[in-house]
Amino acid sequence: xxxxxxxxxxxxxxxxxxxxxxxxxxxxxxxxxxxxxxxxxxxxxxxxxxxxxxxxxxxxxxxxxxxxxxxxxxxxxxxxxxxxxxxxxxxxxxxxxxxxxxxxxxxxxxxxxxxxxxxxxxxxxxxxxxxxxxxxxxxxxxxxxxxxxxxxxxxxxxxxxxxxxxxxxxxxxxxxxxxxxxxxxxxxxxxxxxxxxxxxxxxxxxxxxxxxxxxxxxxxxxxxxxxxxxxxxxxxxxxxxxxxxxxxxxxxxxxxxxxxxxxxxxxxxxxxxxxxxxxxxxxxxxxxxxxxxxxxxxxxxxxxxxxxxxxxxxxxxxxxxxxxxxxxxxxxxxxxxxxxxxxxxxxxxxxxxxxxxxxxxxxxxxxxxxxxxxxxxxxxxxxxxxxxxxxxxxxxxxxxxxxxxxxxxxxxxxxxxxxxxxxxxxxxxxxxxxxxxxxxxxxxxxxxxxxxxxxxxxxxxxxxxxxxxxxxxxxxxxxxxxxxxxxxxxxxxxxxxxxxxxxxxxxxxxxxxxxxxxxxxxxxxxxxxxxxxxxxxxxxxxxxxxxxxxxxxxxxxx
Numbered sequence: 001x002x003x004x005x006x007x008x009x010x011x012x013x014x015x016x017x018x019x020x021x022x023x024x025x026x027x028x029x030x031x032x033x034x035x036x037x038x039x040x041x042x043x044x045x046x047x048x049x050x051x052x053x054x055x056x057x058x059x060x061x062x063x064x065x066x067x068x069x070x071x072x073x074x075x076x077x078x079x080x081x082x083x084x085x086x087x088x089x090x091x092x093x094x095x096x097x098x099x100x101x102x103x104x105x106x107x108x109x110x111x112x113x114x115x116x117x118x119x120x121x122x123x124x125x126x127x128x129x130x131x132x133x134x135x136x137x138x139x140x141x142x143x144x145x146x147x148x149x150x151x152x153x154x155x156x157x158x159x160x161x162x163x164x165x166x167x168x169x170x171x172x173x174x175x176x177x178x179x180x181x182x183x184x185x186x187x188x189x190x191x192x193x194x195x196x197x198x199x200x201x202x203x204x205x206x207x208x209x210x211x212x213x214x215x216x217x218x219x220x221x222x223x224x225x226x227x228x229x230x231x232x233x234x235x236x237x238x239x240x241x242x243x244x245x246x247x248x249x250x251x252x253x254x255x256x257x258x259x260x261x262x263x264x265x266x267x268x269x270x271x272x273x274x275x276x277x278x279x280x281x282x283x284x285x286x287x288x289x290x291x292x293x294x295x296x297x298x299x300x301x302x303x304x305x306x307x308x309x310x311x312x313x314x315x316x317x318x319x320x321x322x323x324x325x326x327x328x329x330x331x332x333x334x335x336x337x338x339x340x341x342x343x344x345x346x347x348x349x350x351x352x353x354x355x356x357x358x359x360x361x362x363x364x365x366x367x368x369x370x371x372x373x374x375x376x377x378x379x380x381x382x383x384x385x386x387x388x389x390x391x392x393x394x395x396x397x398x399x400x401x402x403x404x405x406x407x408x409x410x411x412x413x414x415x416x417x418x419x420x421x422x423x424x425x426x427x428x429x430x431x432x433x434x435x436x437x438x439x440x441x442x443x444x445x446x447x448x449x450x451x452x453x454x455x456x457x458x459x460x461x462x463x464x465x466x467x468x469x470x471x472x473x474x475x476x477x478x479x480x481x482x483x484x485x486x487x488x489x490x491x492x493x494x495x496x497x498x499x500x501x502x503x504x505x506x507x508x509x510x511x512x513x514x515x516x517x518x519x520x521x522x523x524x525x526x527x528x529x530x531x532x533x534x535x536x537x538x539x540x541x542x543x544x545x546x547x548x549x550x551x552x553x554x555x556x557x558x
Contacts, residue, residue: 004045006053006070006095011036019095020053026100032057032091039093041068042076051099052283054265058092065091067265073286073332234278235269237539239453239503239532240294244307246327248510249274252281252307254290254298256531258539263292263314273511273526276543287332290323295345295362300327301354301382308356308382311344318343318364322380339387341378346453348405350413352433356380359415359431362401373399373420377431396438397429402452406464408484414441416466416482417451424450424472428482445489448480455506457527459548463555468532470502475535477501481555492554496546497529504532504540508548524549 006020010033019028022045032039041055053070055077068077241256241264253269268282268289282289290296296312296319307325311318320343322335347361358378365372375398380387397403403418403425413431417424426448428441448454454469459481467479477500479492511526525548533539 002045004043004047004050004100006041006043006097008093008095009040009042010038012038020097022100026098027094027096029092029094032093034090037081038078040076040078041070041093041095043070047072049099050097052097054096054098056094056265058094060090060092062092063260067263068292069265069282071283071289074289235531235541236264236266237531237533237541238264239539241505241531242296242298242309243271243505243507243528243530244298244300245507245509246300246305246307251507251509251528252298252325252327253505253530254307254309255293255296255312257294259537263294267292271543273509273528285325285330285332288323288334289332290321291317291319293317293319293345295347297347297349297358299349299351299356301351303354304382306382308349308351308380310349310356310358310380311347311361313343313345318345320344324382335382335385337380337385337387341380341387342374344374346401347374348403348415350405350407352407352410352413354382356382357405357413357431359405359413360397360400360403360418370421373401375399390436392431392436392438394438395429395440397427398425400425400452402454402470404454404456404466406456406458408458408464409461412484414464414482414484416456417448417454417469419450419452419472422472424452426450441487443482443487443489446480446491447489448478448491449476451476451502453502455504455529455532457506457508459508459525459527459551463552465506465527465551467497467506467529468501468504470535473535475500475502475533481551490555492551494546494551494554496544499540500534501529501532501540502535505530527551 004022005018006028007016007018008030009016014036017030019030019041020026039057041053043053050072055068055070057065057067057079059065066079068079070077235253235256236258238256238258242254243251244254245251249272251271251273253271255267256264258264266280266282268280268285270279270281270284271277272279290309291314293312293314296309298307298309300307305327307327309323309325311320313319320341322337324333324335325331326333341358342363344358344361344363348359350357350359356379358380360376361374362371363374375396377390377392377396378387379390397415397418398420400418400420404416406414406416408414411433413433415429415431417426419425428443429438430441431438448466448469449471451469451471454476455467456464458464462485463481463483465479465481469476477498479494479497481490481492482488483490506527506529508525508527511524527546527548529544529546530542531540
């Protein structure tokens with residue numbers, strides 16, 4: 001196996017089978033034998049100018065069950081049936097190679113390769129056609145819960161619920177994809193106006209029940225093939241991702257989950273705010289990229305210029321790993337940390353004096369108990385690569401997940417909301433980072449209703465913003481600003497932030513001031529809102545921008 005090739009192993013005792021070779025077709029499909037419960041896909045040989053290999057496990061209707069990508073830095077993928085709840089009989093493994101000198105072929109009629117002979121059913125004379133495969137596989141498990149996130153009401157074993165996973169008795173209309181942003185369009189305007197950009201990847205999902213066959217066929221046609229992935233100009237619709245600013249012009253998008261609870265096959269993007277352009281960034285960085293996940297956190301340390309990604313979950317997997325992206329060398333590394341921290345998802349992570357403060361979140365419990373929420377605080381020291389639990393005093397928050405945390409004035413962390421099934425919270429707590437003491441905050445004004453999976457962002461030294469979220473039944477669209485000087489809430493009414501959404505990303509960025517009336521070199525802050533879902537099957541890929549000046553000025557108009 002000296003020349004380049006893509007190989008698959010079916011089952012624990014199966015021999016490697018070559019699917020793609022150096023000078024062959026760039027696409028292949030193989031029927032996974034019904035008896036196989038494990039599939040391993042790997043590359044061998046020099047990649048040269050080849051970019052990546054997109055891989056999908058599809059059902060008989062060509063709907064992706066699980067997805068992955070081989071790159072020159074991540075040369076192996078594996079799937080196991082018990083990790084993918086929807087994996088049953090009649091599964092097809094589709095692979096396509098991008099880059100290199102492979103012969104282009106029509107994806108509608110891929111090369112069909114049967115698995116090794118000993119795995120082929122005895123009564124199989126010829127490869128099954130797509131029509132013959134249809135109907136062989138039942139679909140009752142296709143839309144089952146993911147990470148225990150499929151129903152909004154409490155059930156045994158449920159702890160955290162996907163905002164788009166509520167029981168939807170009605171099918172919402174299919175939303176047409178929007179056109180891509182024209183080159184040169186400005187995201188930030190000089191007059192404090194806001195711009196809203198709809199991404200080309202905005203899609204409509206049918207979540208919460210098995211769709212009728214007609215809907216299945218419609219979604220099958222809409223499913224993104226590897227060829228379509230190569231032409232994406234913006235991220236696909238998703239929730240549960242992170243958006244992390246690294247400088248005044250750049251933010252990094254990581255992870256997320258989209259329609260039909262499929263993990264995004266375009267998991268990493270770079271946002272350039274100067275011209276409102278997205279750049280697919282998964283293959284830009286070397287090293288082992290984090291496995292696909294949701295409910296993780298990503299935070300940037302401006303001193304070391306590194307992004308720290310922690311935790312999250314994927315199907316029945318839970319993570320407590322720490323991945324670091326060095327934004328100077330564009331290399332990923334995985335930390336071999338000392339100390340103990342449990343696998344966590346939907347926690348909060350704050351940076352203070354170079355350390356990561358991880359609070360709350362949901363963690364797996366052994367069956368038959370449901371997953372539980374944490375009230376613990378864990379700190380990660382990157383210099384020593386060690387986790388530890390600090391001694392904290394005072395009135396700390398009850399166990400919760402899906403909450404928010406804002407670092408104010410570099411000495412206090414304000415924790416708001418979240419939930420621990422079946423209770424949703426709208427309380428506020430403050431952690432004094434000097435005293436390591438929690439206290440409940442008594443607030444005035446109209447407070448946000450109980451919610452989780454909302455967005456939060458710091459606007460100034462004394463003010464932060466809460467927008468959207470999920471209250472156990474519906475996605476929310478309201479917006480509030482909290483003043484830490486007066487401990488008061490103010491509700492804002494903004495047309496730019498009127499779409500109900502939960503599981504979205506919200507950040508503020510320092511941007512070059514484009515107002516000619518301002519002095520040269522001055523800067524302003526802008527609020528960015530990306531993605532999320534509406535709990536009725538829609539996953540957003542739009543990007544909304546609002547000048548922080550406009551938000552602060554709106555306080556006095558209310």
